[in-house]
Amino acid sequence: MKKVFQLFVLFMLVGCGQEESISLAVPQNVMDKNMQDGELFLQSNLSQNGVIEVEPGLQYLVINNGDEGARQPRPSDKVTAHFHGTLLDGSVFWSSVDMNDPLVIKPSQLIPGCQKILPLMRLGDKWKVFIHPDMAYGVEGRPTIPSNSVLTFEIELLAIN
Numbered sequence: 380m381k382k383v384f385q386l387f388v389l390f391m392l393v394g395c396g397q398e399e400s401i402s403l404a405v406p407q408n409v410m411d412k413n414m415q416d417g418e419l420f421l422q423s424n425l426s427q428n429g430v431i432e433v434e435p436g437l438q439y440l441v442i443n444n445g446d447e448g449a450r451q452p453r454p455s456d457k458v459t460a461h462f463h464g465t466l467l468d469g470s471v472f473w474s475s476v477d478m479n480d481p482l483v484i485k486p487s488q489l490i491p492g493c494q495k496i497l498p499l500m501r502l503g504d505k506w507k508v509f510i511h512p513d514m515a516y517g518v519e520g521r522p523t524i525p526s527n528s529v530l531t532f533e534i535e536l537l538a539i540n
Contacts, residue, residue, distance in 0.1 A: 410518060410526045417512060417529035420467055424509055433499065436511025437492050442533065445503020452497050452539045454487040459538035460497075465531045472523040472530075481537055490515050496534065505535040 424430055424438060432438050452458045461481045463474040475482050486497040492510030500506060512518075512527040520526040 413525055413527035414512060416467065417527065420529055421509060421511060430509075433495060436514055437495055438509040439496060439499075440507040440509075441504070442507055443503070443505040443535075445501040445536065447501070449502035449504075450539055451499065451501050452486055452536070454494065454498065455485065457483055457485055457540040458497060458536060459483045459540070461533070461535040461537065462493075463533040466524070467529055467531070472521075476533075483540075490530075492530070493532070493534070497536070500534070500536045502536055502539055505533065508532045508534055 421436060421438065425432060427440070430438050430440050459481050461476045463476045464472050466472060471477065486494050489497070490510070492508065492514035495514070496506070496508050508531065510530045510532070512529060515528065515530045516524050518526050520528065524530070
């Protein structure tokens, strides 16, 4: 049962590249408010000590540094990493940490925000990452992720294969 759940979550994480539109019947005013709240959060988050902006809408905060000379993953590598994903209200939408089962995946199979962040990390790094909806699930959302949600991940890079 645990593996079935993990496959479902993996499908949710890698589904960002799909061109299909998922109709969730979310009112436009809710989508607009989520986008507005997310953009305000990201703008104010930049003033927090230690927050680094990779590009507009993609930010991170170093929690722990790995070894300075440690390897960084390439898009074609498989990584083993813990992902603890939350929404702006703090609710957890998925966590390999809580399941005590790190995700093993190629960075190129993840949402665009994670695809851009992982190659910047070094083995042993643990970062808190803030991702604009345009680099996550956008207007479509997912069953546990409302439309136009900013996602926050704590990512710990455990291995590069």
